[in-house]
Amino acid sequence: MSYTIPIGPYHPALEEPYKLELECEGERVRAAHLQIGFNFRAIELLAQSRNVIQNIALFERVCGICSNVHTLTYCLAVENLLGIEPPLRAQYIRVIVAELERLHSHILWAGAAAHILGFQTLFMTCFRLREIVMDLLESISGNRVNYAMNAVGGVNRDLTDPRTVQEGVHQIRRAVEEQLIPVFTTDPTVRARCAGVGVLTKEEALAWGAVGPTARASGVAQDLRQAQPYLIYDRLDFSVPVQESGDVLARIIVRALEMVESCLMIEQALDQLPSGEWRGQLFVELPPGEAVARIEAPRGEVFYYLASDGGEKPVRVKVRTPSFVNMPTVRLMLKDATLADAPLIQASIDPCYSCTDR
Amino acid sequence: MDVKPSLFDRLVRYARGRSPWLFHLNCGGCNGCDIEFLACLTPRYDVEQLGIRLEGSPRHADILCISGPVTRNTQAALQTIYAQTPAPKVVVAIGSCPASGNVFADSPSVVGPLENFVPVDVYVPGCPPRPDAILEGIVHAIEILKAKVVRSAEGGTYV
Numbered sequence: 001m002s003y004t005i006p007i008g009p010y011h012p013a014l015e016e017p018y019k020l021e022l023e024c025e026g027e028r029v030r031a032a033h034l035q036i037g038f039n040f041r042a043i044e045l046l047a048q049s050r051n052v053i054q055n056i057a058l059f060e061r062v063c064g065i066c067s068n069v070h071t072l073t074y075c076l077a078v079e080n081l082l083g084i085e086p087p088l089r090a091q092y093i094r095v096i097v098a099e100l101e102r103l104h105s106h107i108l109w110a111g112a113a114a115h116i117l118g119f120q121t122l123f124m125t126c127f128r129l130r131e132i133v134m135d136l137l138e139s140i141s142g143n144r145v146n147y148a149m150n151a152v153g154g155v156n157r158d159l160t161d162p163r164t165v166q167e168g169v170h171q172i173r174r175a176v177e178e179q180l181i182p183v184f185t186t187d188p189t190v191r192a193r194c195a196g197v198g199v200l201t202k203e204e205a206l207a208w209g210a211v212g213p214t215a216r217a218s219g220v221a222q223d224l225r226q227a228q229p230y231l232i233y234d235r236l237d238f239s240v241p242v243q244e245s246g247d248v249l250a251r252i253i254v255r256a257l258e259m260v261e262s263c264l265m266i267e268q269a270l271d272q273l274p275s276g277e278w279r280g281q282l283f284v285e286l287p288p289g290e291a292v293a294r295i296e297a298p299r300g301e302v303f304y305y306l307a308s309d310g311g312e313k314p315v316r317v318k319v320r321t322p323s324f325v326n327m328p329t330v331r332l333m334l335k336d337a338t339l340a341d342a343p344l345i346q347a348s349i350d351p352c353y354s355c356t357d358r
Numbered sequence: 359m360d361v362k363p364s365l366f367d368r369l370v371r372y373a374r375g376r377s378p379w380l381f382h383l384n385c386g387g388c389n390g391c392d393i394e395f396l397a398c399l400t401p402r403y404d405v406e407q408l409g410i411r412l413e414g415s416p417r418h419a420d421i422l423c424i425s426g427p428v429t430r431n432t433q434a435a436l437q438t439i440y441a442q443t444p445a446p447k448v449v450v451a452i453g454s455c456p457a458s459g460n461v462f463a464d465s466p467s468v469v470g471p472l473e474n475f476v477p478v479d480v481y482v483p484g485c486p487p488r489p490d491a492i493l494e495g496i497v498h499a500i501e502i503l504k505a506k507v508v509r510s511a512e513g514g515t516y517v
């Protein structure tokens with residue numbers, strides 16, 4: 001006999017509102033329907049009524065977890081339209097903050113995954129580790145979340161104490177290598193819950209246009225930082241972790257390895273950090289025209305489109321976030337999974353509803 | 359008029375003040391407040407030292423922690439959840455969003471502030487507030503919760 005289980009919009013495991021309907025036959029999920037839109041705040045519409053500088057504060061609040069990504073992409077789009085390039089030091093600072101944000105986002109996700117697995121010790125370990133990243137972000141930007149680091153043509157604050165950041169990042173890398181990776185890859189509980197669960201094949205990932213760690217865990221080696229380097233990523237030496245199996249375990253491993261890569265990238269960027277100007281330029285109006293920018297966010301590719309008619313307000317800003325394209329793949333992963341695995345499978349793509357709905 | 363709370367009421371007050379259960383809901387915020395709220399549960403801030411537990415169902419909760427500017431689509435769910443929470447209950451508004459709408463204030467899909475829909479007892483300002491501030495807000499909420507238990511003993515109604 002088949003029956004339908006509605007879950008949400010408020011769900012105990014994830015923070016944000018969304019609704020899921022699972023059609024089940026006994027223990028097996030046969031189909032899943034996802035309903036989103038609870039967080040819709042009409043940000044794109046609001047952006048048309050504010051000027052270019054005010055919009056930075058608005059786009060910072062598209063998503064609280066990857067706030068820097070959104071201001072960065074928006075500023076890059078504005079800079080593309082203006083035809084300016086930020087000073088080198090500013091580009092390095094942007095990369096350092098972006099990678100720190102990726103670290104905090106991935107560790108947050110690892111903690112949430114551990115929580116869903118029922119592995120409370122690991123949850124606490126992840127969150128203790130995450131506090132180190134938060135401290136570093138706070139020491140750089142003055143805030144733990146919504147850092148307000150990006151300005152058009154530069155950054156708002158200089159990086160004054162690279163030593164502390166270097167030490168903190170080193171500490172995080174050691175902890176990730178010695179604690180998180182061994183536990184996530186060898187612990188029998190984690191393996192039993194994650195291996196072979198929620199498989200997304202490479203063909204499916206390509207056909208459904210998955211991005212970011214979700215795609216890379218299914219064998220699609222695609223990372224904008226490498227494929228189309230922006231800022232100073234072409235000066236850094238890093239690899240893109242890819243796994244072939246496409247299950248939840250693969251997504252965990254990809255993110256864990258990415259944490260290490262991020263640490264290495266920050267260490268390199270701090271070593272290379274040039275001196276010089278870092279401030280943005282003051283300007284009033286945009287020239288008429290269109291511009292796009294895309295960057296690799298913690299969850300995949302973020303895309304911004306900006307159109308201007310020469311006034312001080314943009315006439316259109318379009319935001320496409322990675323969770324928006326990753327979310328439909330959950331339907332494939334959930335098909336024929338057991339009901340008990342459903343929360344974990346959903347969480348494994350690291351969905352972010354506030355940026356999907358905007 | 360002074361009415362002495364009964365032994366039972368005093369017992370309830372003591373118990374509730376020592377182990378309030380929290381339910382958290384995001385009414386369309388950006389997640390920033392939610393992750394700081396989550397950080398409260400973790401070793402550094404450790405809200406469990408106050409006997410607090412995060413609860414998955416509003417029917418078991420004493421304190422509702424609400425973030426976000428209240429969007430059109432979450433409004434109905436918010437009111438259902440408020441009604442499902444047993445009285446006495448305390449509402450903590452986390453962040454600038456539920457207080458004023460924050461940067462989303464003039465959006466056509468935002469129907470907040472939160473006050474329009476449920477009575478708010480504690481505001482924790484900030485975008486997002488630090489976990490320490492959220493913790494302090496919860497401590498205030500516990501005091502209010504205790505007072506509400508007493509009010510009920512004096513013949514008033516639960517709110």
Ligand code: SF4
Pocket residue numbers: 061064146387388389390391392425426427452453454455456460484485486487
């Ligand atoms: S108050 Fe700020 S951080 Fe909190 S939900 Fe609103 S915009 Fe996000």
